[in-house]
Amino acid sequence: MTFNPADKIQDLQYFGEFGGVNPSISDSSTYTFLSAKKMFDTFEGNAEGCYLYSRHSSPSNLYLGKALAAMENTEAANVAASGMGAITSVLLQLCGAGDHIVSSRTIYGGTYAFMKNFLPKLQIHTSFVDSTKPEQVEQAITPNTKVLYCETVSNPLLEVTDLRAMAALAQKHNLKLVVDNTFSPLAIAPKDLGADVVIHSLTKFINGSSDTVGGVVCGTQEFIDALRNVNDGAAMLLGPTMDSYRSASILKNLRTLHIRMQQHSRNALYLAERFEQDGLKVVYPGLASHSGHELYQQMYNKEYGFGGMMTLDVGSLDKANELMELMQNRNIGYLAVSLGFYKTLFSAPGTSTSSEISPEEQAEMGLSDGLIRFSIGLDNDMERTYQMMKTCMQEVGIL
Ligand code: PLP
Numbered sequence: 078m079t080f081n082p083a084d085k086i087q088d089l090q091y092f093g094e095f096g097g098v099n100p101s102i103s104d105s106s107t108y109t110f111l112s113a114k115k116m117f118d119t120f121e122g123n124a125e126g127c128y129l130y131s132r133h134s135s136p137s138n139l140y141l142g143k144a145l146a147a148m149e150n151t152e153a154a155n156v157a158a159s160g161m162g163a164i165t166s167v168l169l170q171l172c173g174a175g176d177h178i179v180s181s182r183t184i185y186g187g188t189y190a191f192m193k194n195f196l197p198k199l200q201i202h203t204s205f206v207d208s209t210k211p212e213q214v215e216q217a218i219t220p221n222t223k224v225l226y227c228e229t230v231s232n233p234l235l236e237v238t239d240l241r242a243m244a245a246l247a248q249k250h251n252l253k254l255v256v257d258n259t260f261s262p263l264a265i266a267p268k269d270l271g272a273d274v275v276i277h278s279l280t281k282f283i284n285g286s287s288d289t290v291g292g293v294v295c296g297t298q299e300f301i302d303a304l305r306n307v308n309d310g311a312a313m314l315l316g317p318t319m320d321s322y323r324s325a326s327i328l329k330n331l332r333t334l335h336i337r338m339q340q341h342s343r344n345a346l347y348l349a350e351r352f353e354q355d356g357l358k359v360v361y362p363g364l365a366s367h368s369g370h371e372l373y374q375q376m377y378n379k380e381y382g383f384g385g386m387m388t389l390d391v392g393s394l395d396k397a398n399e400l401m402e403l404m405q406n407r408n409i410g411y412l413a414v415s416l417g418f419y420k421t422l423f424s425a426p427g428t429s430t431s432s433e434i435s436p437e438e439q440a441e442m443g444l445s446d447g448l449i450r451f452s453i454g455l456d457n458d459m460e461r462t463y464q465m466m467k468t469c470m471q472e473v474g475i476l
Pocket of ligand 1: 159160162185187188228232259277278279280290415
């Protein structure tokens with residue numbers, strides 16, 4: 078039987094303290110020990126079965142981590158207060174002064190800014206390459222390289238990286254492959270394709286209700302223990318800790334992720350096909366015209382489709398802004414960054430989520446001014462939505 082991540086989440090059984098159908102929320106920052114000796118042992122690293130302090134771990138965070146590890150088919154996971162909290166902890170755990178990262182050049186703007194502007198302060202340097210071309214990735218590897226980094230489906234250009242090829246390079250050069258899988262939960266399982274560490278911003282599809290930020294790191298038990306180590310663990314010492322109330326609410330939302338992803342994917346494919354027929358410049362991994370279409374199919378779990386993210390190039394920033402404002406006025410969706418909401422969200426990445434990337438670099442990677450990134454919502458009737466969007470496009474002169 079093939080591995081279906083939704084079944085693995087479904088099969089977990091948690092009971093609340095009084096037999097509740099949801100686990101109890103651990104409303105404590107600290108925990109009592111029955112003996113001083115046990116407390117000492119716990120701080121020495123023998124924390125098995127014990128909670129010591131909620132920055133280290135809490136029952137609620139461990140429940141959510143367990144479910145996300147099941148989803149990504151990894152041994153363990155550590156939840157974080159945000160996606161950036163997860164990303165920065167991982168990179169600082171894996172790299173020290175003098176080390177080097179080879180990263181995809183099309184990644185979330187915050188991650189790019191962290192690698193480009195922040196890590197050099199710690200003498201950690203990054204080469205940004207086109208990760209859709211494994212030979213470019215290999216050429217950039219130096220004796221100091223420790224990490225290969227990419228997003229499965231990149232933000233915002235929706236480029237698809239061949240994770241098997243990246244994993245082969247990582248293995249050949251003894252590097253860690255770190256993959257941000259935020260755009261393709263359930264659909265693609267990077268660990269099964271060879272990734273060492275899988276990261277998500279939970280803020281997006283996984284939580285799906287745009288009411289909190291959150292993140293997770295999925296990996297081996299050894300790596301997750303290292304992140305939480307009281308002496309030198311980046312997650313423990315930098316402290317991007319998720320609050321228990323939030324992890325409990327994200328766990329409840331995770332229960333419907335498989336249904337939501339199917340609907341996001343169905344709706345996005347519907348619109349992408351229509352807009353392509355209309356002659357618009359639409360990019361969506363589910364279209365045969367997408368350069369990563371076949372590659373995505375070699376990696377995906379068909380049931381969850383090609384995801385909810387789509388881009389449309391409308392020619393200029395002015396046109397993009399005019400269209401987005403009109404679509405918001407007509408209540409087709411919201412002019413907002415982020416993704417994975419029930420309502421369609423749209424923004425122009427060049428001036429928002431990727432604004433950390435200089436205009437020259439944006440041009441080089443093909444991020445044009447008129448590009449609109451859509452996170453397609455859970456609309457019930459997509460033909461109706463398509464007609465409404467088409468009318469807006471006609472009114473602003475794009476169609
Ligand atoms: N990774 C990707 C692909 C993202 O799109 C984002 C945010 O937009 C992040 C990471 C950062 O996540 P967070 O905003 O939860 O810190």
